[in-house]
Amino acid sequence: MKLYSYYRSSASYRLRIALKLKGIAYDYHAVNLLQAEQRCDAYLAINPLGLVPTLILDDGARLTQSSAIIEYLEETHPEPALLPENPLARARVRSLVNAVACEIQPLCNSGVTEHLKKVMGVSDAGIGEWYERWMPRGFVAVEEMLETASTAFATGDAPGMADIFLVPQVYNARRFNLDMAPYPNITRVVDACNELPAFIEAAPEQQPDAPSS
Amino acid sequence: MKLYSYYRSSASYRLRIALKLKGIAYDYHAVNLLQAEQRCDAYLAINPLGLVPTLILDDGARLTQSSAIIEYLEETHPEPALLPENPLARARVRSLVNAVACEIQPLCNSGVTEHLKKVMGVSDAGIGEWYERWMPRGFVAVEEMLETASTAFATGDAPGMADIFLVPQVYNARRFNLDMAPYPNITRVVDACNELPAFIEAAPEQQPDAPSS
Incomplete structure (x- = not known):
């Protein structure tokens, strides 16, 4: 592939x-x-x-x-498996996935912020406010969904589709200095993922096109 | 339910x-x-x-x-069935679904445009430009994906998940006067859907909370 x-x-x-x-x-x-x-x-x-x-x-x-x-x-x-077998459990995972994929990421990506800056003349402070408006909204919902779980990863004892979506979004949030203190469950899950080889090897800094530091 | x-x-x-x-x-x-x-x-x-x-x-x-x-x-x-059986065909449907659900709708909904207007002071003309920037992007991609199909609906001879996502997005685009002329295949598929009882009964104006005209 x-x-x-x-x-x-x-x-x-x-x-x-x-x-x-x-x-x-x-x-x-x-x-x-x-x-x-x-x-x-x-x-x-x-x-x-x-x-x-x-x-x-x-x-x-x-x-x-x-x-x-x-x-x-x-x-x-x-x-x-990245999804559980039970349809209701699958719906819960996909709901977490979409909270990230439809509510946070589409608004907090470089295409949108470049448009805000270059076409609409929004200041750097305004971009900061934009992130503050849209990133926490999805994280609050995800944090609440994770609170009821006591699993090692977002939706089970092995990493799954929800973890796959959360880790890059948290990487992005940290890059933009979003305060993650209100999200202890998200932080716990993401930190657990980032100990695993698959997540380490997939990380941005490990890719061939990452600038050498 | x-x-x-x-x-x-x-x-x-x-x-x-x-x-x-x-x-x-x-x-x-x-x-x-x-x-x-x-x-x-x-x-x-x-x-x-x-x-x-x-x-x-x-x-x-x-x-x-x-x-x-x-x-x-x-x-x-x-x-x-709203999805085909073949995994590659399912991926194609879900790609169309996500072109709408992740690329158009998150940027072109009332929550975002209210924020642009009320918090960021963007003018009505600026909101118009915002729609013009983000709605066509997804439609261009969907139109290209539909061009290769000769089916009555987006991905087959019966309505499926791609149609379910396209119809409300086109309803929204028309409400904001987006020129749909560049998208003849999308228009054809959506018009075919809108002849069917399920789509007619689900339409906004048929809902109990729609204002009486």
Whole structure:
């Protein structure tokens, strides 16, 4: 498989974790978002939304949208499972996934903040307020959903789809200095994940396109 | 089942279509977003993100996030199917779903535009530009994905999960006067859906909380 990824894209990061947890090998193709490579014709032919990640299967099939791709991997490579078996438990995991994927990430990504800054003239302080408005909203809900659980990871005793979405979002929140003190359960779960090889190997700083520090 | 819904919320509208297609009866509970009922303590106890829809099952279990709920309905009420059987085909449907649910709707909903207007002082013209920036992006990608299909509906000869997400987004786009001329395939599919009883009954103007015209 070929993975088109940017080291710091949280959607790419999610998919890298899923691939690592499933033990699926892939070739890494970097798409430099800072140099707008995602809007070049060559990449738009691969992914018409101009977004990372894209996963190209061995037969050439092209998959887009991280949640859709991870559900595909779960269906075609069921072990280890990233979703529980019970439909109600699956709904709970997917609700956590979507709290991140539909409520936080779409508003707190570089495409949106660049638009706010460059097109709408929003100041750096205004961008900070934007993050403060939209990041905590999703985290508050996720924290409440995690409070009732006493599991090592978000939804069980092994990492699953909810963890895959939470870890990159918390990485992003920390990068923007969001105070994580109000979210002890999220912090506990994410820190547990970050001890595991799959999460360590999928981390932004471990990718071939990460700048050497 | 009990459905907490607002007549004009596109996420509520998606779930209403899915329930109607599956033939699942429900009691309708209106949550008036214009009067901020979604942020009252009573509703936050039901849905901690303060979002509609919420579906309460007969045993009291509480489901949130429209995609997660529709996947649950698909798993527990498999007929008629809203997703195809083949994993690659399922990934294609979910990619269309997420192009709407993660790329368009989170940026083009009333919570975000109210924040832009009231907190950030963005003018009405600026809101118009915001819609023009974010709505077409997702539609262009969806249109391209639909171009290769010659099916009556988005992903097959019966309406499925992609149609369920497209119809409310196009309803919203038309409400904000987005020019749909560049999207003939989306328009064709949505118009075909809107001829069907499930889509007609789920439409905003048919809901108990819609203002009488």
